[in-house]
Amino acid sequence: MLEWLAGQRSDARAASSAATAALAAASVSRAAAARSAAARSSSAPPPEFTLTPSSLRSYVLVVGEAERLPQLVAFLQGRLREGDKVMVYFLTCACVAFYSATLPQLPALRELREEFFPFYKVTAVRKFFFFLDPRRRGRISLQKMLSSPIMHELLELRRGDLGQEELRQNWFSLEYAEMLYSDYLELDADQNGMLSVGELMRFRGGAPPGGGLTAPFVQRVFQECHTYRTKSDDGVAQSELDYKSYLDFVLAHSYKGTPEALTYFFKLLDLRRAGRLLGLDLAYFFRAVLEKFDELGEEPNCLVADVQDEIFDMVKPADPRYITLQDLINCRVGDTIVGMLTDAHAFYQHDRREELMPHDGEGA
Numbered sequence: 001m002l003e004w005l006a007g008q009r010s011d012a013r014a015a016s017s018a019a020t021a022a023l024a025a026a027s028v029s030r031a032a033a034a035r036s037a038a039a040r041s042s043s044a045p046p047p048e049f050t051l052t053p054s055s056l057r058s059y060v061l062v063v064g065e066a067e068r069l070p071q072l073v074a075f076l077q078g079r080l081r082e083g084d085k086v087m088v089y090f091l092t093c094a095c096v097a098f099y100s101a102t103l104p105q106l107p108a109l110r111e112l113r114e115e116f117f118p119f120y121k122v123t124a125v126r127k128f129f130f131f132l133d134p135r136r137r138g139r140i141s142l143q144k145m146l147s148s149p150i151m152h153e154l155l156e157l158r159r160g161d162l163g164q165e166e167l168r169q170n171w172f173s174l175e176y177a178e179m180l181y182s183d184y185l186e187l188d189a190d191q192n193g194m195l196s197v198g199e200l201m202r203f204r205g206g207a208p209p210g211g212g213l214t215a216p217f218v219q220r221v222f223q224e225c226h227t228y229r230t231k232s233d234d235g236v237a238q239s240e241l242d243y244k245s246y247l248d249f250v251l252a253h254s255y256k257g258t259p260e261a262l263t264y265f266f267k268l269l270d271l272r273r274a275g276r277l278l279g280l281d282l283a284y285f286f287r288a289v290l291e292k293f294d295e296l297g298e299e300p301n302c303l304v305a306d307v308q309d310e311i312f313d314m315v316k317p318a319d320p321r322y323i324t325l326q327d328l329i330n331c332r333v334g335d336t337i338v339g340m341l342t343d344a345h346a347f348y349q350h351d352r353r354e355e356l357m358p359h360d361g362e363g364a
Contacts, residue, residue: 087141108157108167112174116181119243123177124154126247131260184246194230194240197222200249212296212345214288220268221249257335265338266325276322282308285341292344302351311337 063071079086103109103124104117112120128150132140145151154172156162167173185191187199200218203211225248227239241249252264271281283304293300312320314337317327328334339346 087143106154106157107160108162109174116178119181120174120177122244123180123247124172126244127171127251130248130251131258134260134263180247180250181243184243190233192230192240194228194242195246196232196238196240200241200246203249203253212292212343212348214285214292214342214344216285216288217268217342220271224267225249256338259329262328262334262338263325265334265342266328269338269341276324278322279308279312282311282341289341289344289347293348296344298344298348300351307340311340 061071076086103120104112109120128140128145128148129136129138131150132144132148153170156166156170157172162170162173164175167175170176183204184195187195187202189199190196197215197218200221201211201213201215203213222239222241225241225245227241227245229237230240232238248264252261255261256265266277269277269281269285271284286304286307290300290304312323314333315323315327315331317323328337331337336346336350340350
């Protein structure tokens with residue numbers, strides 16, 4: 001199913017355009033239609049409407065698979081000839097159908113097993129929507145998808161000479177997808193197909209014997225992300241993450257310094273949903289990091305107030321009283337700050353960075 005937003009003029013000619021628009025899905029700007037009409041007839045009366053966002057209207061057409069592309073092409077050709085502005089979107093279901101048809105044709109995916117294909121499709125599509133659908137509307141513009149570096153990463157799999165190291169670094173490779181799913185199954189201790197708070201605490205983002213993620217941070221994941229209500233073995237109701245939400249979590253950790261990942265983490269750190277982080281918020285999360293140090297038998301060697309001041313110095317927010325999402329993105333060390341507040345191992349790496357840094361002559 002394709003979705004198009006279409007705007008039309010309020011005269012008889014616009015009614016005919018609406019009938020054409022209903023045959024396919026697209027987005028047409030009413031402003032472009034008005035400009036086109038004015039160019040054809042300088043004596044035409046002025047438009048009888050005001051240009052507002054309400055000029056965009058939604059139309060949906062359900063057609064057979066074989067008719068989708070011809071309907072789309074015919075609609076675009078007709079509207080573009082009229083000088084209209086068109087925006088085309090892929091819905092989630094359309095993306096899944098598209099990749100179902102194209103992915104098996106890539107040389108690097110020839111060994112993709114039929115029983116694993118549904119999980120692979122979810123893995124591939126999830127990265128596109130994590131980065132290209134920040135408002136979580138369930139759709140991506142065609143232009144944005146085709147011009148994205150994510151598409152270029154996928155198309156790398158067309159090469160038949162990719163080395164093992166390249167495949168291990170490519171999100172869309174079969175090796176990477178199998179690793180992700182294997183990690184998910186390993187975390188799923190009760191094998192019910194979803195992850196509880198305790199199971200996600202063991203996320204591989206930290207070093208053995210378990211993850212370094214703190215309990216308050218993981219609990220925030222379950223408060224803010226999409227979950228399902230299930231019952232534990234002892235009959236207690238609990239919230240659990242499915243594979244799709246787990247992939248979002250992995251994407252945020254894997255690309256922690258990107259604006260999309262920082263947006264994901266900021267939502268979790270913003271306890272009051274106020275759009276700003278106060279010193280109290282930082283202190284709340286970092287106290288849990290210190291408690292995690294005790295669990296791991298490490299000496300933190302720092303105070304909450306000192307780390308709180310250090311973070312504000314690192315961010316240099318526009319307003320010294322609080323940190324906004326834009327502050328976190330602009331400071332260029334947002335990934336480090338997220339790690340300091342959520343993961344004991346990440347804070348250890350930051351706090352001992354000078355000790356861990358190789359000295360001159362070492363390894364020579």
